[in-house]
Amino acid sequence: MLSFWNSNKMFFMFILFFSTLISISSNSWLGCWIGLEINLLSFIPLISKSNNLLNSEASLKYFLTQSIASINFLFSIILLMIFFKNFMNNFMLSMLINSSLLMKIGSVPFHFWFPNIIEGLSWFNCFILMTWQKISPMIILSYYMNNMFIMMIMIMNVIIGALGGFNQLSLRKLLAFSSINNLGWLLISLLISENMWLMYLIMYSFLILILCLLFYMTNIFYLNQLFNNNMNYIIKISIMINFFSLGGLPPFIGFFPKWMIINFLLNFNFYLITFIFVMMSLIMLFLYIRIIYSSFMFFNFKMKWFNLFINNKLINFINFFNFISLLGIIISTMFFM
Numbered sequence: 001m002l003s004f005w006n007s008n009k010m011f012f013m014f015i016l017f018f019s020t021l022i023s024i025s026s027n028s029w030l031g032c033w034i035g036l037e038i039n040l041l042s043f044i045p046l047i048s049k050s051n052n053l054l055n056s057e058a059s060l061k062y063f064l065t066q067s068i069a070s071i072n073f074l075f076s077i078i079l080l081m082i083f084f085k086n087f088m089n090n091f092m093l094s095m096l097i098n099s100s101l102l103m104k105i106g107s108v109p110f111h112f113w114f115p116n117i118i119e120g121l122s123w124f125n126c127f128i129l130m131t132w133q134k135i136s137p138m139i140i141l142s143y144y145m146n147n148m149f150i151m152m153i154m155i156m157n158v159i160i161g162a163l164g165g166f167n168q169l170s171l172r173k174l175l176a177f178s179s180i181n182n183l184g185w186l187l188i189s190l191l192i193s194e195n196m197w198l199m200y201l202i203m204y205s206f207l208i209l210i211l212c213l214l215f216y217m218t219n220i221f222y223l224n225q226l227f228n229n230n231m232n233y234i235i236k237i238s239i240m241i242n243f244f245s246l247g248g249l250p251p252f253i254g255f256f257p258k259w260m261i262i263n264f265l266l267n268f269n270f271y272l273i274t275f276i277f278v279m280m281s282l283i284m285l286f287l288y289i290r291i292i293y294s295s296f297m298f299f300n301f302k303m304k305w306f307n308l309f310i311n312n313k314l315i316n317f318i319n320f321f322n323f324i325s326l327l328g329i330i331i332s333t334m335f336f337m
Helices: 007-024 029-047 053-082 087-104 113-118 123-130 132-143 147-163 171-192 194-218 224-228 233-247 255-267 271-297 312-326 328-336
Strands: none
Touching (some): 007 029, 007 132, 087 132, 123 194, 132 171, 147 171, 194 255, 194 312, 233 312, 312 328
């Protein structure tokens, strides 16, 4: 990650954050589109490396998919300006706008690019793609939302996100399908209220940050590395705690936003949607437990040449977040009583 912090990359990082602010604070559809375009053009230099073919391929794929989504979005807003007075076309236009924005965030049924691109990225870029890059399209989506269409999409997201994680040996692809699954929860929280969406996004970003940091520290990208490497036991426990929290297991803090969404759905009699969401969360938990089981239960080689040099300050930093994650429900009840 040290090679990442040079002046060029820092400049593009600043533009990346600034472009999101342009999108979400814009007064017009065209301003939103310009913000999204600047966001795309600033993220590509961050993910492309001339000496790495996987990074170059990922940046090209990302550029092509995002360009198609941007063209669709621009076409949709031009149509909206032309046919604004004709309310018969509003349903189709809202579907067009929603589809182009869903393509930008890697939602089902436009999700095929997402795991392929994540496979070619570093852990830091994976974190940006799974969290920050979702913010501006989702806020723009909340301006002009087709509720029936979004409800159908979010159910497909949780189902395909859970089922797509099977047979994945790459941790990055597994986290990509986990991101698709969590996108379903993010969409339903956006339908409920923007505050709920913001709380869920902050919680999800927090957990993904810790996991990406742990995998970056140990230089792990695939499932078999978890039981081939002689890891520090604190790191193993940290991976376990954060995966359980991401899956939404009750004592951990990741359960809290899911609990609030489930509560809301049950109050408004959305029993079938609640059932699907809870069942798919259980499948995701199974996938996470498979990773944890691999790292804890399998024989790991004591390789003398393999030493994990980890900064003690970094371990303390992660332990602090583990403490928050473990005592999540207790802390949250103190705040929300």
